[in-house]
Amino acid sequence: MSKYLKSEEQQLEKTALELQAHALKAGAQAVEICGTFLHKTKITLEKQDFHLASADDNYVFGVRTLVDGKQGFSSCNTLDSKELKEVAARSVQIAAVSPENPYISIDAGPNLSADTKLDLFDKELFQVSLQTQKEWARLLREEATRDKRFRLNEGSVDIVAGATIVSNSKGTLMRASENAAYWSLMGMGVDGNQITSFDYFQEMARNPAQVQEKLLLSTRDFCTQLMDGLNTGTAKSYKGLAAFSPRAVAHILLSGLSYHFNGRNVVEGSTRWTSQDLGKTVLHPDLTVQDLPWLSDRTGAALFDREGFPTTNTTILNKGVLSEFLLDSYAAKALGQTHSNAHAAGGPTSLPGVGAFCLNVAGGRQSREDLMAAAAAQQKEFLLIHRFSGNVDPITGDFSGVAKAAEWCVEGKPVHVAKEALISGNVFEVLSDGLFGISKERVIINSAEECPMLIADGVSVTGNQS
Helix, strand or coil, X not given: CCCCCHHHHHHHHHHHHHHHHHHHHCCCCEEEXXXXXXXXXXXXXXXXXXXXXXXXXXXXXXXXXXXXXXXXXXXXCCCCHHHHHHHHHHHHHHHHCCCECCCCCCCCCCCCCCCCXXXXXXXXXXXXXXXXXXXXXXXXXXXXXXXXXXXXXXXEEEEEEEEEEEEECCCXXXXXXXXXXXXXXXXXXXXXXXXXXXXEEEEEECCHHHHHHHHHHHHHHHHHXXXXXXXXXXXXXXEEEEEECHHHHHHHHHHHHHHHHEHHHHHHCCCCCCHHHXXXXXXXXXXCEEECCCCCCCCCCCCECCCCCECCCEEEEECCEECCCXXXXXXXXXXXXXXXXXXXXXXXXXXXXXXXXCEEECCCCECHHHHXXXXXXXXXXXXXXXXEEEEECCCCCEEEEEEECCEEEECCEEEEEECCCEEEEEHHHHCCCCEEEEEEEEEECCCCCEEEEEEEEEEEEECCEC
16 A cells, blocks of 8 residues: 555545445445546646646546346445445446346456566655646647747646555455656647648656656657658559558557457457467467556556456467457456456446557567668558558458558658558458568557557558559
8 A cells, every 4th residue: 555645545445345335235246346546637738838737636436246147337436425325226226137147257366476566656756746747848848849830739747646446345455556747749730831730649757757858858759750741742552562650550550450359359259360269370470469567657557457357468469379368257258268367447437348458569670771671672662651540440450541641752761741641451461461571679659559660561552643
């Protein structure tokens, strides 16, 4: 228990036990409580200037109950004893009229391992003053507007501290505290009649000593990439090699795969792969994907999942071989597994689902520069995709849309931003026979996924030059 949020953690535990007792008394046979406390101070930037400073504290609780194999759920943001009793009773009432499902359960999870080293709470950050936070916001604004072509639409510097509890009537009691500083910007570049599209970024740090340097570097990189979008030119139409930046890998390719990693989707029979495919090569052997929840510099870092099971590193794809699906207790039981692999996702306002924490795509053997040169030796001109505005069909893997701020490359070197380029292809084709190469360098995208650059064949590009 953190001494800095001690009273809030005690309140979470007290209320969780109270809700659990009310639910059992109302007729529940098993009860799970998920509760959170959140304290946030926020300084907002709008139209190049400070807009407001705000602070917010709130508790939220979710009550999941089981009655004869049927599930109920209700949530609240109150600490009032009378209201808590009503919320617990409502969850039991909902369970009574819900359909029975043999795979729904509330189970006791193992304790955290003694060698768990993940620490997501920084006492120095917790004591940062509002004045220091204002100084960070000033630096954010000044760095962003250093280039007069940048137009700031909105931004913010947030300091968030919180605590989470998951407890159940089977004996599970998991608690954790964390805090972080976040900064974000949305804006565009304007130079005469040349205007870029809007872009956005967010980064974070848990150590206040790192905030200023990371804030300045990330803001500088964001603005530089945005200003590069003012140098526009044409793109040819073709079908062939295209390069995906780390951001494009995350937002197009990895997002398309994620649906098929989800154990609940496997249970529903809507995924490309089934349990029979575990241990088989399903994608290109250069492709490895892991979920690494113990990376403290990521927004998804967590000690335990939504059901209170301790998290562990999970290799989903190992050199193209399907190793594991992401499972909560429901998916594990439905697929005949002995236990969850701790991928129950969500918070106190909804029932548990399935999700990843910090997805990572392994790097390849070639440098980015060598990979671009190798692609140019096969195809002199191609598109480097950075951002994407369009659709990725989660079932088929088909994607199509506008490649925003994509760069037209000649002989492996970007020469200008391709205006109004459209792209289409298929995630599974790109990541199997179409995969040309993966860079060894990787980039963390908005403090979440970590991905390399990737070049693939079979991508259709529709440009504005015949």
